[in-house]
Amino acid sequence: MRISLQEARDRIPQRDTILETTVRLMVPFIQLYGLYVIVHGHYSPGGGFQGGVVLGASVILFALAFGLPASKRYLSESTDIILANTGALIYTGIATLCALLGGMFLDYSALAKILPIDPISWHSHGIFLVEVGVGMGVTTIMVSIYWDMASAGRLDEGL
Amino acid sequence: MNWLVTLLMVSGVFFFAIGTIGILRLPDFYSRLHAAGKCDTLAATLAVSAIALYNLHDLSFASILVSWKVFFIVFFIFMASPTATHAITKAALIVGVEPWQRKGTRK
Numbered sequence: 001m002r003i004s005l006q007e008a009r010d011r012i013p014q015r016d017t018i019l020e021t022t023v024r025l026m027v028p029f030i031q032l033y034g035l036y037v038i039v040h041g042h043y044s045p046g047g048g049f050q051g052g053v054v055l056g057a058s059v060i061l062f063a064l065a066f067g068l069p070a071s072k073r074y075l076s077e078s079t080d081i082i083l084a085n086t087g088a089l090i091y092t093g094i095a096t097l098c099a100l101l102g103g104m105f106l107d108y109s110a111l112a113k114i115l116p117i118d119p120i121s122w123h124s125h126g127i128f129l130v131e132v133g134v135g136m137g138v139t140t141i142m143v144s145i146y147w148d149m150a151s152a153g154r155l156d157e158g159l
Numbered sequence: 160m161n162w163l164v165t166l167l168m169v170s171g172v173f174f175f176a177i178g179t180i181g182i183l184r185l186p187d188f189y190s191r192l193h194a195a196g197k198c199d200t201l202a203a204t205l206a207v208s209a210i211a212l213y214n215l216h217d218l219s220f221a222s223i224l225v226s227w228k229v230f231f232i233v234f235f236i237f238m239a240s241p242t243a244t245h246a247i248t249k250a251a252l253i254v255g256v257e258p259w260q261r262k263g264t265r266k
Contacts, residue, residue, distance in 0.1 A: 022242040026235065
């Protein structure tokens, strides 16, 4: 006997202790790992996109275990959108700043005119700053896509 | 140390093989999930522990750190795999997947 999705949703109990305990234990470690991947992105495998996906997946895991409204208390919708736009702004802002300071688009060595350190080490720091922006954008957009797809755009109650 | 690593790795492969046979041969969703969940958890724990021990051939700080991270992977597989199996089984039960029964058994 198979039942419809709506019927299944009605039958699902609201809380599951095993799932909630495991998720509560794992989410901080997943987020720590995501931050590690973002921060080490410019000289080891990983980077803003991969770390952002890990961070976004931790929030999605939280939403799967505790329900979509609980995850919106954890990361509200307006915060989500603000962080996504700030991430995009950091990326394009730094890139445009390089162009305005006389370099090429995303040419980090031009940033040495603001803070006079070695242009070669500005390459490393500039990539790091851009990666932080990419990470913020990817995290929040991942969560936003999950919210929209899980609740068919109504953002009230997910899977 | 090498014999312990070999023992752990061989037993891990053994349990992986058992789990694979279980997934292929068992009759329905629940029993297949039972084979996959239990055997894969134990086998992955044993195999990844073997990797962590193998990495400890010299007791330098770097190799201890890498082994410590690998043991974290073991811990999280040990946590996450049974929980995922539990969640899938519960979802299947709610949606109404019927457990297999031998023909002629009374319900």
